[in-house]
Amino acid sequence: MLNEMGTRLKEARIAKGYSLEDLQDVTKIQKRYLAGIEEGNYSMMPGQFYVRAFIKQYADAVGLNADELLEQHKSEMPETTKEQVSKPMAAPARSRRQSMSKSSSGRINEKMPMIIVALFIVLIIFVMWFFYNMLAENDPTDEATENDDGLQYEAPSENSPPPTEEEEPAEDEAAEEQPEEEEPAEPETEISVTGTEGQTTTYQWTGPAERELVIDVSGPSWVGATDENGENLMTATTMQAGQSETLDVSEASQIRLRLGAAPNVELSLNGEPIEYQQDLTTQNIVIDFTDAE
Structure with a gap:
């Protein structure tokens, strides 16, 4: 026997032109649960917590206001129970986080001297490299050795012929030799x-x-x-x-x-x-x- 809320949801689904298979694809809720909502049979749901969630998804998919629908028909909804979680269950998790935090900080403190020594060595290498470059730039022997290759420089004489330049083909001629490519015609549809x-x-x-x-x-x-x-x-x-x-x-x-x-x-x-x-x-x-x- 259909309840009033289930009837409204089913009528909205039919008005949208959806079958239960279509609605299953849209909401990702199994078809048998959707049918149970329309029939008001909530006992087949995987848990009381899922009843309201499934109804909200159903209502949104067919264009109804889920909150307003649930408020109007709250008397038809099954009562949900709240599971109590004991506080001692959370204590081990906090203690594990604290122990992990202490162990990680302890490892950092153990490695700190090694990190400082490594940074000091890198600083020394950088200073040595800097001064080496400064000395190399100011070395007076560089200029003397640049032209000391055993060759004598001869100035060109007045009667020596000017250097010849290789002739390059004109760009216009090269452009004329290239055939023009025709664009392929668009195939008909x-x-x-x-x-x-x-x-x-x-x-x-x-x-x-x-x-x-x-x-x-x-x-x-x-x-x-x-x-x-x-x-x-x-x-x-x-x-x-x-x-x-x-x-x-x-x-x-x-x-x-x-x-x-x-x-x-x-x-x-x-x-x-x-x-x-x-x-x-x-x-x-x-x-x-x-x-x-």
Whole structure:
């Protein structure tokens, strides 16, 4: 027998176009617990603490005010019990933290002399290096040895011919020799319906290898997307009016979309709109991709 709160939640779920399986995907709560909430059967819950938490998640997913709902129907809620935790249980944890703090500070104190000695050695090395560079810069023998290589410098004579310069090809000639590359033409795109079965419509897309799917939502809708291997391209979630999601599906050979409240969802692929072939609230859209040559 349904209680009043469970009835309100179920009616809100049906108004959203969600099945219990859809709501399970949105809230991550097992289907049997969701059914128990609708029936007012809280004894099957994993614990009394989870009853309020599950009801709040259910209400948020279907667009109801969870706090207001719980306050109006608090008489229907089971009484929760508070487990008492004895204070002596916390004492060992504090003592362990204190002993760890003491042991770590003791290790630091033991290593402090070694750290000071290491810093002192580094300081000595730095001072020696600094003075060595100062002496090297002021050494008068450097200038004498720079030109002392056993060679005599000969000034160029007046009659010696000027050095020849290698001729370089003109930049304009090199530019003319390079052929201009033509930009490849953008392949044409085509999308068509290949079949329908139940809530599922299958489309065939032929077009560029680089593909982007844009999902625009004009009202509360539940949307999820997977590839041909069942991997999530978009985790199933409830999108609100005005939200948009862009998916890069260039690497996928197939994409499967699950839509709740489908009339609120607009789909476009590389700017091409995808028209729904079925007037259903909950739909599955499957798109197979073929790269155009």
